[in-house]
Amino acid sequence: MTDSHIVSSFDRDLADLNKLVARLGGLAEQQFAAAIDALENRDASSIDKIIAGDSELDQLEQDLNDRAIEVIATRAPMATDLRSILSAVKIASVLERVGDYAKNIAKRSHVIINEETNRSDTISLARIADIVQGMLRQALDAYATGNAEQAMEVWERDQEVDELYSSLHSDLLAVIANGAEQASVSSHFLFIAKNIERIGDHTTAVAEQVYFQVNGSMPADERPKVDVVSGPADSA
Amino acid sequence: MTDTENQNVKIKARDVTVHYGEARALHGIDLDLNANEVTALIGPSGCGKSTFLRCINRMNDVIDGCRVGGTVSIDEQNIYSDAVDVVELRARVGMVFQKPNPFPKSIYDNVAYGPRIHGMAQDRATLDEVVERSLKRAGLWEEVKDRLTASGTSLSGGQQQRLCIARAIAVNPAIVLMDEPCSALDPIATAVIEELMEELRRDYTIVIVTHSMQQAARISQRTAYFHLGDLVEHGQTEAIFTKPQNQQTEAYISGKIG
Numbered sequence: 185m186t187d188s189h190i191v192s193s194f195d196r197d198l199a200d201l202n203k204l205v206a207r208l209g210g211l212a213e214q215q216f217a218a219a220i221d222a223l224e225n226r227d228a229s230s231i232d233k234i235i236a237g238d239s240e241l242d243q244l245e246q247d248l249n250d251r252a253i254e255v256i257a258t259r260a261p262m263a264t265d266l267r268s269i270l271s272a273v274k275i276a277s278v279l280e281r282v283g284d285y286a287k288n289i290a291k292r293s294h295v296i297i298n299e300e301t302n303r304s305d306t307i308s309l310a311r312i313a314d315i316v317q318g319m320l321r322q323a324l325d326a327y328a329t330g331n332a333e334q335a336m337e338v339w340e341r342d343q344e345v346d347e348l349y350s351s352l353h354s355d356l357l358a359v360i361a362n363g364a365e366q367a368s369v370s371s372h373f374l375f376i377a378k379n380i381e382r383i384g385d386h387t388t389a390v391a392e393q394v395y396f397q398v399n400g401s402m403p404a405d406e407r408p409k410v411d412v413v414s415g416p417a418d419s420a
Numbered sequence: 421m422t423d424t425e426n427q428n429v430k431i432k433a434r435d436v437t438v439h440y441g442e443a444r445a446l447h448g449i450d451l452d453l454n455a456n457e458v459t460a461l462i463g464p465s466g467c468g469k470s471t472f473l474r475c476i477n478r479m480n481d482v483i484d485g486c487r488v489g490g491t492v493s494i495d496e497q498n499i500y501s502d503a504v505d506v507v508e509l510r511a512r513v514g515m516v517f518q519k520p521n522p523f524p525k526s527i528y529d530n531v532a533y534g535p536r537i538h539g540m541a542q543d544r545a546t547l548d549e550v551v552e553r554s555l556k557r558a559g560l561w562e563e564v565k566d567r568l569t570a571s572g573t574s575l576s577g578g579q580q581q582r583l584c585i586a587r588a589i590a591v592n593p594a595i596v597l598m599d600e601p602c603s604a605l606d607p608i609a610t611a612v613i614e615e616l617m618e619e620l621r622r623d624y625t626i627v628i629v630t631h632s633m634q635q636a637a638r639i640s641q642r643t644a645y646f647h648l649g650d651l652v653e654h655g656q657t658e659a660i661f662t663k664p665q666n667q668q669t670e671a672y673i674s675g676k677i678g
Contacts, residue, residue: 187671187676187677188676188677189674189675189676189677190675190676190677191675194675260633260634261674262633262637262661262662262673262674263661263662263663263664263670263673263674264670264674265674266661266662267662267663400662400663401663
């Protein structure tokens with residue numbers, strides 16, 4: 185709906201919520217990218233900043249929740265307005281989680297950097313991370329423009345992430361099985377891979393919310409899952 | 421717009437048109453209204469919702485220059501056929517108006533008026549019973565039982581409106597029409613009437629015209645959106661207010677410039 189509300193301050197309220205989601209999205213992207221950069225470049229200098237930066241995401245999510253409650257209480261929104269407020273709240277919660285994963289990646293990267301290993305796992309991780317970063321960017325773009333089709337493309341791309349993660353998971357397990365001195369670092373790589381895979385899952389949740397906001401229903405089909413590692417119990 | 425999935429249709433409107441002189445106020449409305457449900461008619465001023473409401477008890481008949489076309493059937497009987505007794509029809513289809521309009525009579529006589537003129541009570545004891553039952557159903561009995569001889573106009577606005585509801589249901593109608601029944605009431609009195617409507621729909625079919633979107637959402641099972649004399653959309657209330665199918669409906673319920 186491009187129509188404006190007769191009460192223009194209602195439009196401003198909704199625009200404020202959209203801006204808060206955009207800021208949260210931008211910050212979550214930035215935190216995630218910084219954590220991956222730190223790992224790839226073995227650069228520990230930014231890690232404290234990433235860890236400290238997470239509280240800003242937490243605060244923004246809280247601010248968005250407060251605003252959403254105000255808007256619901258004062259405007260009694262209906263139809264698309266109501267759905268967009270609900271979506272904003274749910275997307276904010278997902279982005280806050282993305283921030284948590286980024287923080288965890290940063291912490292684990294710190295351990296890996298201190299071990300001074302230079303392993304090829306990093307390359308595989310960077311590849312998954314690159315795809316997931318692209319998905320997150322696209323999901324946030326789809327949110328900004330209200331484009332449900334674009335959102336659904338994100339949803340479908342998660343399959344590729346799951347496949348890559350499963351493959352990397354097997355490789356890392358083999359490394360752990362073969363040499364005890366590598367086990368500690370490998371387990372950190374494993375958790376980082378899982379964190380990235382989870383960010384992918386959360387990104388699809390953003391995409392689903394965009395679809396819901398536009399269409400008033402959730403996507404009909406089950407998202408294709410090939411995560412052979414976690415089994416059917418762990419679906420996002 | 422008909423609702424084929426529902427078997428419980430009480431009121432069936434087909435191709436209903438209304439003219440006020442040369443001006444056409446309704447452009448061929450098809451609408452099924454279900455028994456034991458509250459149906460809310462919403463839409464901007466002049467959309468035809470009150471005109472449509474008045475078709476259901478032929479109140480348009482009393483407006484000079486007003487012509488009604490098409491059919492409105494209640495329990496499969498066309499109320500516009502010559503065989504229909506309009507006075508009897510209006511007993512079956514009660515009406516509550518925007519402004520409470522009790523007669524300048526006692527509370528008792530306000531409620532007893534309909535049963536008396538329709539010869540529904542043979543003796544005083546039966547009439548007492550009807551008055552008490554109607555006031556109880558309207559949720560007013562406890563507040564007025566000790567002053568039934570007091571004037572109806574001495575009551576508060578909300579009480580007066582419940583008195584009018586008691587008066588409407590005293591003649592045991594099948595349908596109660598309400599034309600913005602809460603627009604002159606404060607939020608507490610409004611809540612009392614809304615609670616009452618939920619009770620009443622067990623026994624009656626209720627059709628309400630309201631300008632309050634929130635009220636329509638709160639009290640009705642189905643909502644019909646009218647615009648410029650057309651029925652734009654009709655469906656389950658929760659669907660209309662969360663996911664309307666029509667852009668005009670969306671614009672109206674969201675307070676947008678359509």
